[in-house]
Amino acid sequence: MASESATLTSSGARPRISIPLLSVLAVASVCLALLLPQNGPFPWWLLGLVAIGFIAWNASVRLSADADPMLLPIVAALCALGILVITRLDVYLGVHQVLSMLVGLAIVVIGQRLFLQYRRLANVTYFWVLVSVALFVLLRFFGHEVNGARLWFKFGPLTAQPVEAVKLFMVFFMAAYLSKNGETLAALRSSSLLANLRLLFPLLLVWGISILSLVLQRDVGMAALFLGIFLVMLYVGSRRLDLVIVSALVFIIGAWIAAQNFPYVQARIALWLDPWSDPLGRAYQAEQAYFSMAAGGLLGTGYHLGHPGFVPDAATDYPFAAVAEEFGLAGGLALLALYGALVIRGMRVAFFSRDAFTALLATGFAATLGVQVAVIVAGVIGLLPLTGITLPFVSYGGSSVVANLLMLNFLWIFSAQAKAVPST
Amino acid sequence: MRRRIIVITYAFIIVFLILAVQEARIQIVDRAAIQQHAGDPRRAQSLAHRGELLDATGLPLAQTKGSRRIYSAGPALAHVVGYSSSVYGESGLESSLDSILSPRDPSSDQFAALGSLFSQRRQQPKPAGGKVILTLRRDIAQAVDQALPANVRGAAVVLDPRTGAVLAAVNRPTFNPNRLAADWSKLRSRADSPLLDRCFDGLYPPGSTFKMLTASAALDSGTFTVDDGFRDPGYFTIGNFTVHNAEGEATGYQTLVGAFAHSSNVDFAQIGVKLGVDMFYQYLHRFKVGDDAALSLPVSRDEIPAANSVTDGELAQMAFGQGSLAVTPLRMALIAATIANGGSLMRPLIVKEIQPAGRPPIRTVPVNWGTPISKPTADAVRDMMIDVVRYGTGTAAGLTNVIVAGKTGTATHPGGAPDAWFVCFAPARAPRLVVAVIIEDAGYGGVAAAPIARNILAAALPLYAQ
Numbered sequence: 001m002a003s004e005s006a007t008l009t010s011s012g013a014r015p016r017i018s019i020p021l022l023s024v025l026a027v028a029s030v031c032l033a034l035l036l037p038q039n040g041p042f043p044w045w046l047l048g049l050v051a052i053g054f055i056a057w058n059a060s061v062r063l064s065a066d067a068d069p070m071l072l073p074i075v076a077a078l079c080a081l082g083i084l085v086i087t088r089l090d091v092y093l094g095v096h097q098v099l100s101m102l103v104g105l106a107i108v109v110i111g112q113r114l115f116l117q118y119r120r121l122a123n124v125t126y127f128w129v130l131v132s133v134a135l136f137v138l139l140r141f142f143g144h145e146v147n148g149a150r151l152w153f154k155f156g157p158l159t160a161q162p163v164e165a166v167k168l169f170m171v172f173f174m175a176a177y178l179s180k181n182g183e184t185l186a187a188l189r190s191s192s193l194l195a196n197l198r199l200l201f202p203l204l205l206v207w208g209i210s211i212l213s214l215v216l217q218r219d220v221g222m223a224a225l226f227l228g229i230f231l232v233m234l235y236v237g238s239r240r241l242d243l244v245i246v247s248a249l250v251f252i253i254g255a256w257i258a259a260q261n262f263p264y265v266q267a268r269i270a271l272w273l274d275p276w277s278d279p280l281g282r283a284y285q286a287e288q289a290y291f292s293m294a295a296g297g298l299l300g301t302g303y304h305l306g307h308p309g310f311v312p313d314a315a316t317d318y319p320f321a322a323v324a325e326e327f328g329l330a331g332g333l334a335l336l337a338l339y340g341a342l343v344i345r346g347m348r349v350a351f352f353s354r355d356a357f358t359a360l361l362a363t364g365f366a367a368t369l370g371v372q373v374a375v376i377v378a379g380v381i382g383l384l385p386l387t388g389i390t391l392p393f394v395s396y397g398g399s400s401v402v403a404n405l406l407m408l409n410f411l412w413i414f415s416a417q418a419k420a421v422p423s424t
Numbered sequence: 425m426r427r428r429i430i431v432i433t434y435a436f437i438i439v440f441l442i443l444a445v446q447e448a449r450i451q452i453v454d455r456a457a458i459q460q461h462a463g464d465p466r467r468a469q470s471l472a473h474r475g476e477l478l479d480a481t482g483l484p485l486a487q488t489k490g491s492r493r494i495y496s497a498g499p500a501l502a503h504v505v506g507y508s509s510s511v512y513g514e515s516g517l518e519s520s521l522d523s524i525l526s527p528r529d530p531s532s533d534q535f536a537a538l539g540s541l542f543s544q545r546r547q548q549p550k551p552a553g554g555k556v557i558l559t560l561r562r563d564i565a566q567a568v569d570q571a572l573p574a575n576v577r578g579a580a581v582v583l584d585p586r587t588g589a590v591l592a593a594v595n596r597p598t599f600n601p602n603r604l605a606a607d608w609s610k611l612r613s614r615a616d617s618p619l620l621d622r623c624f625d626g627l628y629p630p631g632s633t634f635k636m637l638t639a640s641a642a643l644d645s646g647t648f649t650v651d652d653g654f655r656d657p658g659y660f661t662i663g664n665f666t667v668h669n670a671e672g673e674a675t676g677y678q679t680l681v682g683a684f685a686h687s688s689n690v691d692f693a694q695i696g697v698k699l700g701v702d703m704f705y706q707y708l709h710r711f712k713v714g715d716d717a718a719l720s721l722p723v724s725r726d727e728i729p730a731a732n733s734v735t736d737g738e739l740a741q742m743a744f745g746q747g748s749l750a751v752t753p754l755r756m757a758l759i760a761a762t763i764a765n766g767g768s769l770m771r772p773l774i775v776k777e778i779q780p781a782g783r784p785p786i787r788t789v790p791v792n793w794g795t796p797i798s799k800p801t802a803d804a805v806r807d808m809m810i811d812v813v814r815y816g817t818g819t820a821a822g823l824t825n826v827i828v829a830g831k832t833g834t835a836t837h838p839g840g841a842p843d844a845w846f847v848c849f850a851p852a853r854a855p856r857l858v859v860a861v862i863i864e865d866a867g868y869g870g871v872a873a874a875p876i877a878r879n880i881l882a883a884a885l886p887l888y889a890q
Contacts, residue, residue, distance in 0.1 A: 294458035347433040
């Protein structure tokens with residue numbers, strides 16, 4: 001397997017530049033150039049660096065012309081929109097966001113040789129579990145608390161949200177485990193599942209630990225996201241709908257218990273059921289988001305002509321409302337369409353993967369993006385209680401941007417490999 | 425595995441479609457409903473161009489100075505005029521007249537927005553706000569504010585019976601609309617609800633003030649004359665219900681005039697039962713009790729029990745303003761205004777003139793809302809109301825140089841001392857002002873409310889000479 005990667009990196013084909021990527025970059029930079037200077041001093045040579053970063057990313061894999069031509073342009077468009085929205089809300093956060101993107105692009109480009117050998121990850125199934133648990137434990141004791149939730153590590157001026165890394169580890173573990181045990185699981189009869197607890201135990205353990213630590217750390221959104229990843233990968237890897245249904249039931253019961261015992265969860269659910277109940281108290285943020293989206297209407301107020309800043313923490317929690325206000329329903333639907341396209345392309349990569357491990361990884365990454373978008377957008381528009389997870393590439397948040405770029409990089413190199421080596 | 429990947433892909437497509445539909449619901453279908461809610465800071469963004477609210481004499485009641493909205497009448501008209509704040513939303517006339525005071529941007533029209541799609545960077549000029557002249561009088565409101573004690577719960581409404589114009593509507597407790605930010609959390613949490621507009625939103629049992637309507641019905645329907653005699657032994661049993669007088673006293677044998685002046689519940693219970701449900705309800709409807717006043721402000725609907733559910737016991741109580749009846753102070757002022765106006769009821773008005781920016785002004789005209797009773801009936805009830813103040817339960821409302829016609833009310837309710845009412849008009853034979861006063865849980869209307877109404881009349885009549 002390692003030799004395959006080697007052939008990829010060392011093959012003589014010259015790197016080519018994808019036309020869709022260049023056109024998106026061109027349009028995005030023109031838009032940014034036209035719009036950004038309105039909002040004060042934005043060091044905008046940084047945008048040039050982002051564009052260079054994307055081109056370097058595109059060139060970082062030889063035979064990149066064989067890779068999926070849609071993935072990077074979609075990500076570039078989402079990043080551009082993210083910069084527009086965040087900068088519009090707060091120039092300082094916008095600069096920070098751009099720097100995070102550059103860091104993510106640098107990691108991807110510089111580490112590409114390593115990433116290409118991703119198949120080695122299949123051998124270290126439980127390593128990811130240990131690392132994740134270690135991160136959670138460290139977080140419990142050394143975490144930095146913001147708004148009552150201990151979700152960050154703080155190193156001087158830098159903060160990191162380890163759960164974004166755990167998100168990737170979760171996919172690695174599930175893919176490794178299911179690529180080995182998926183078929184065995186699929187062959188088991190429902191009645192004999194309990195007798196094979198030894199087989200199921202790692203799965204249950206990992207899932208239980210992650211959900212529990214998340215609940216303890218009050219990150220219900222991440223818990224929902226992990227559940228989504230878990231269910232999708234379990235279904236795709238083992239075709240066992242009974243396990244999927246049981247896990248979903250366990251989660252619903254767990255959520256119900258949480259709702260009974262955590263006032264914080266209760267409050268969020270109460271707000272979800274009646275967002276107009278406490279307009280100047282806890283419902284303030286949700287209610288302001290409704291006003292923001294209603295102000296947008298069909299075509300929006302226009303960039304810089306709305307007031308998305310009235311929503312508290314709009315850059316992290318409500319960038320979708322900001323898009324919906326200034327770009328209207330049209331902009332919001334376009335954004336959803338971009339995410340939809342990204343998920344579909346990701347699933348397409350999984351579909352054409354040549355081995356189960358790659359297919360499961362691709363499914364996991366595509367599902368992570370899809371579930372994340374669904375959970376946060378549903379929270380903003382009132383279909384689910386609001387949670388604190390990010391809108392990929394658009395929400396302000398460095399760890400999230402870096403983790404999402406890494407996921408996309410994996411999808412992208414999988415697509416390059418699927419085509420590079422003709423299936424036998 | 426590939427089949428399952430396709431299944432998952434379709435599942436995501438369905439989820440995203442659901443998200444799209446819900447977003448469309450918020451931004452298109454529910455848009456107007458969401459924007460109706462108070463608390464959208466976008467509404468107060470146009471404060472600089474927001475129009476003025478003026479009183480009938482042209483004095484400002486709400487105006488923008490710099491970045492602040494100034495309410496010159498302060499606590500006296502806090503509830504009626506209301507407030508417009510980017511933080512606390514809008515209330516009162518500031519809320520109900522919002523579309524005139526702050527017209528929406530042309531760009532908030534969806535199709536205009538389509539045209540400006542390619543010229544978004546050009547900021548459209550904000551449309552100037554219209555000006556609204558109200559029937560309210562700042563000087564009269566301030567006189568009422570001074571006449572009402574500070575530490576009570578209650579309301580006072582002043583009307584011109586000839587036009588239905590609301591001249592003042594003052595509440596207790598009240599608040600200062602100029603210092604909402606400092607007081608807000610206290611205003612929200614206080615048990616005596618200082619933000620409640622009791623004049624128009626408060627529903628109270630009217631007590632004996634409702635005898636104005638019962639007496640009108642009794643005379644106008646021809647069922648009784650003023651000289652009909654009643655025997656009041658202090659109680660009257662109807663079905664399994666026994667009626668007593670407010671002080672438990674027996675007023676003895678007297679005519680309708682005496683029964684009204686001494687406010688005999690026993691006599692009026694008998695009148696109610698003799699009138700019957702149909703006749704009584706006919707007059708409730710003629711006086712528009714329970715009808716929408718169509719004022720430019722939200723007004724609570726009076727509560728009257730459904731006619732087919734009313735027993736004789738209930739009817740006997742309704743005849744003296746108890747039972748399941750609950751009305752606004754505005755309603756009692758309107759009933760008195762009908763009698764003052766010779767039997768015809770003027771629809772209440774609070775907006776005198778609207779001056780939209782760049783368009784000709786719209787002037788409201790007094791509208792006759794119906795003639796519930798004949799002139800002779802109105803005059804007879806008026807004379808009985810004069811007697812109430814001359815020698816009956818309302819002597820505390822008497823003025824030396826003007827004849828006052830009035831009716832007391834002592835409305836019992838569960839959970840407190842009775843509410844004290846006094847509803848009156850003056851000068852009795854050429855009425856210019858109607859005053860309705862209610863003080864919650866204050867006891868006898870003739871003691872707790874009548875002196876306040878007298879002070880209001882004494883202060884307001886010279887201010888309202890013609």
